[in-house]
Amino acid sequence: VSKELFQIFFVVLRESMEALFVVSMLNACIGRMPRGDRAYARWSLWTGVAAGIALSAAIAYALMSVSELLDGDGLDYFQCGMMLAAALMMLQTAFWIGRRALPRVLGEPEKGAAVTVGVLCALAVAREGGETAVFMYGVLLAADKAINLSALIAAAMAFLTSVALFALVQLSSRAIARALFFRICEFVFFVIAGSLLLGAIDRLIALGLVPTLSPPLWDTSRILDDHGWIGGLVSSLTGYRSRPELIVLLVLGLYWSAIIGLLRVRSHQPATR
Amino acid sequence: MRLGAALLFASLAAAACADDMPEFRLTFRDGAIVPLETRVPANRRFKLVLVNEGGSPVEFESTELRKEKVVAPKVTTSLVIRRLDAGEHVFFDDFHPGAPQARIVAEDAGQ
Numbered sequence: 001v002s003k004e005l006f007q008i009f010f011v012v013l014r015e016s017m018e019a020l021f022v023v024s025m026l027n028a029c030i031g032r033m034p035r036g037d038r039a040y041a042r043w044s045l046w047t048g049v050a051a052g053i054a055l056s057a058a059i060a061y062a063l064m065s066v067s068e069l070l071d072g073d074g075l076d077y078f079q080c081g082m083m084l085a086a087a088l089m090m091l092q093t094a095f096w097i098g099r100r101a102l103p104r105v106l107g108e109p110e111k112g113a114a115v116t117v118g119v120l121c122a123l124a125v126a127r128e129g130g131e132t133a134v135f136m137y138g139v140l141l142a143a144d145k146a147i148n149l150s151a152l153i154a155a156a157m158a159f160l161t162s163v164a165l166f167a168l169v170q171l172s173s174r175a176i177a178r179a180l181f182f183r184i185c186e187f188v189f190f191v192i193a194g195s196l197l198l199g200a201i202d203r204l205i206a207l208g209l210v211p212t213l214s215p216p217l218w219d220t221s222r223i224l225d226d227h228g229w230i231g232g233l234v235s236s237l238t239g240y241r242s243r244p245e246l247i248v249l250l251v252l253g254l255y256w257s258a259i260i261g262l263l264r265v266r267s268h269q270p271a272t273r
Numbered sequence: 274m275r276l277g278a279a280l281l282f283a284s285l286a287a288a289a290c291a292d293d294m295p296e297f298r299l300t301f302r303d304g305a306i307v308p309l310e311t312r313v314p315a316n317r318r319f320k321l322v323l324v325n326e327g328g329s330p331v332e333f334e335s336t337e338l339r340k341e342k343v344v345a346p347k348v349t350t351s352l353v354i355r356r357l358d359a360g361e362h363v364f365f366d367d368f369h370p371g372a373p374q375a376r377i378v379a380e381d382a383g384q
Contacts, residue, residue: 011368064345072353131343135368138330138346206339208355215358226336229370
């Protein structure tokens with residue numbers, strides 16, 4: 001029983017990790033932004049979360065229904081679209097936070113950025129939310145039992161842990177310098193966006209639209225297996241692969257080169273506006 | 274087992290003429306996967322039929338196969354794999370961490 005409880009706790013927490021990072025870090029950043037930015041962005045963030053929860057329910061319904069909507073290739077296209085959109089929104093938000101970290105840049109509020117924040121939160125919640133909902137529905141109302149008590153306890157524990165992590169991020173944002181905290185968030189968002197981009201490319205490979213270019217080049221699954229408990233979590237957040245093909249290295253290499261290039265350009269620009 | 278595989282490949286060849294994908298059935302039951310090893314033809318399109326016979330939801334997942342699919346209890350669904358390099362490809366039930374992983378072994382159909 002306790003093994004099942006821990007499994008459920010771990011799965012729920014793992015599935016909600018990305019959304020948790022995004023929402024807690026964004027909320028903390030917004031709390032330390034100039035008043036003009038704060039008003040729009042905070043409203044947009046929580047509206048986005050609510051929309052994401054509604055979207056999760058719709059996705060869960062589609063996954064559980066017998067309809068062919070999310071069957072076969074449809075599912076790959078859907079996952080690919082969600083990941084690409086989330087990666088783009090994440091990048092835009094990361095650059096916005098980075099701009100706001102610069103000293104003396106306290107100009108006009110960026111309303112566009114606030115909209116992006118809302119869409120990003122909706123996508124972050126909905127992307128894994130639908131699957132988590134199917135999971136919770138399934139374990140709570142397991143076919144042969146009435147209501148699964150250990151599942152209920154595990155879900156409550158996962159929820160409390162999420163709330164605690166959220167609070168921890170809010171507290172640490174107050175404890176360290178604003179610019180440093182913004183830089184950390186910006187970096188975390190770059191990492192997650194890279195992982196999402198790679199995930200989208202993975203779907204395109206599965207659809208036969210992009211080649212892998214090579215067999216796996218090396219195998220680090222003995223050190224950290226991307227199918228394992230920890231490796232799976234690391235892989236979903238960072239794009240780590242224990243058996244990467246050439247395409248994986250190319251995508252991540254080009255992505256990080258582009259990010260570093262864009263950051264260079266920004267650091268040479270005068271901090272006006 | 275070998276004979277079974279040979280017969281299977283013979284039927285696959287026949288199926289190919291009919292322009293049909295070979296189908297392979299994978300059964301999930303609360304963390305257990307049957308069979309733990311499935312032999313499929315390399316570099317060819319095939320279909321995996323996922324059957325969840327258990328009382329809890331499962332998630333077919335594999336970074337190598339680049340597939341991720343949730344299957345609710347008592348539901349049957351399917352995945353199409355475009356092509357696989359010859360060799361072993363691991364997949365697992367992501368909703369039952371710690372349960373044994375299973376393999377899909379892609380083989381060149383004796384050219």
